[in-house]
Structure formats: C-alpha cells, structure tokens
Amino acid sequence: TSTTDVAIFVDTSSNNFLTGNTGTSTDSYGIYLSSSSNNNLTSNIGTSTESSGIYLATSSNNNILTNNTGTSTNGEGIFLDTSSNNNLTGNTAINTAINAYAIILRTSSNNILINNTGTSTGAPGFYLEISSNNNVLMNNTFKGHPAVYILTNSNSNNITNNTLIGNTGFEINGSKGSLYFDLEDMNRLKFFDNTNPGDRQGFRDILVTQPGGVHPYVGQWWPPGHILGYEHTFVHTVADFVNACVRGKSVQP
DSSP: OBSSSOSEEEESOOSOEEESOEEEESSSOSEEEESOOSOEEESOEEEESSSOSEEEESSOOSOEEESOEEEESSSOSEEEESOOSOEEESOEEEEOOSSSOSEEEESOOSOEEESOEEEESSSOSEEEESSOOSOEEESOEEEESSSEEEESSOOSOEEESOEEEESOEEEEEOSSEEEEEETTSTTEEEEEETTSOGGGOSOEEEEOOOTTTTSTTGGGSOSTTOOOOHHHHHHHHHHHHHHHHHHTOOOOO
C-alpha cells in the first residue's frame, strides 16, 4: 500500500510472474508495468483512487494478464498505453469516475481481450483511441455510457460476441466526422460531418431503409420507410453465411 507512489512497479523488467498480489495506491497506480515485456500477471488486485488500477505503458508488450482486478475511483480500471501484443483473459476492470473508462487501449495494437468485464458508472466500459489497430475483443462484457467507444484512426479491430449493458450504442469519432449506432434503434444511423460549416454542424439521422441496393438487405423485405426488427438480423446472418459459402469469400461489413 502506498499513499504517495505506485504500489507495485515493474520497470524495464521481463519474464516475471506476479500472482495473488494486492497493490493499493491513493496517489498513483495500483500496478504499473513500464517498458516491461513477457511478464505473467495472475489473480492480482490493483487499486487506485487517483490513477489507473492496472497500467501498462511505454512498450510493455507480450504480457499475459489473467483473472486480475483493476479498480479506480478517479482513473481507469485497466489501461494499456502504447503497449501491444498483450493477452488479457478473465480480468475485471471497474471505474466509478464520470470522466474515465473501465478498460482503455491507447496507441496499442494486436492485443487480445477475451472474457473480461469492464464496468464504468459514467463513461464507456471500453475505450479504443489513437491508432489502436488489429485488436481482438471476444466474449467480453462491457457496461458504460456508451458501452464501447472507438476514437481517432483505430482500424481493423475485431469486436465479436461481446455483451453490452447500459447504453447499447457504438460511437466512432474521427477528424472528419462521427458515427453513432444504437442497437435499440437499428434502422437509424446518426452521422456528424465535420467538413460542414460550423453554423450547420450537428448529428443528423439517416433512416437506412432505402431499397434498390442503396442500403443492404432492405430490398428483400418491405417498401421504403418500413423498418426491420431484431428477428430479421438472424435471416440476414444465414443469408450472409450461404452467400459466403457460394462465393468462397468471407463476409465484410
């Protein structure tokens, strides 16, 4: 326990095993890896009241984090900052601040996150920003507002079979605009064009129900303006699968 510094600090060190430890800090990080790679962290608890519960930074790569808990009341639960090729499985991240995130990846690529839980009371459960590319998120549970937030040139990420609780939307922001999609309003896409004049900027609604090849799938159902429901998505999934088998190509968004 530390009141002025990092509780557990792994600095420029590799091939260490940390198991069953508890790091608590009231002024810095609970557990902090800096320029440290190929470490294995299992069943540890990192708690902070000012910074991140568990923080990997400055090219802390190829680490394995399993069944750890990162908790913060004023920062992120688990934060990967310029750290890539890490494997996070079965970890729990909790944030109670309104301006921080449960799990955040910043300029961090090729990480694999499976069966983790990220809970935030006033911010996104998972936050991806600044050229965080080729990450895989599978079977995680994210609770927040929104549940998942993707920002600024983060590309080719695979987000599959995750559970989203609370705000059911996805928001993607870039230098030229933003997109927002809500699973509870599946026929509508919100679009913000940052190239418009300042006095005419703002989100506008696009009702994606125009057939004739303008919007996917709609042409097989109803006339323009008639919405599709949750049940129709399962028909589309089967259609995509069959078409992929016939064409020998994978399905793309």
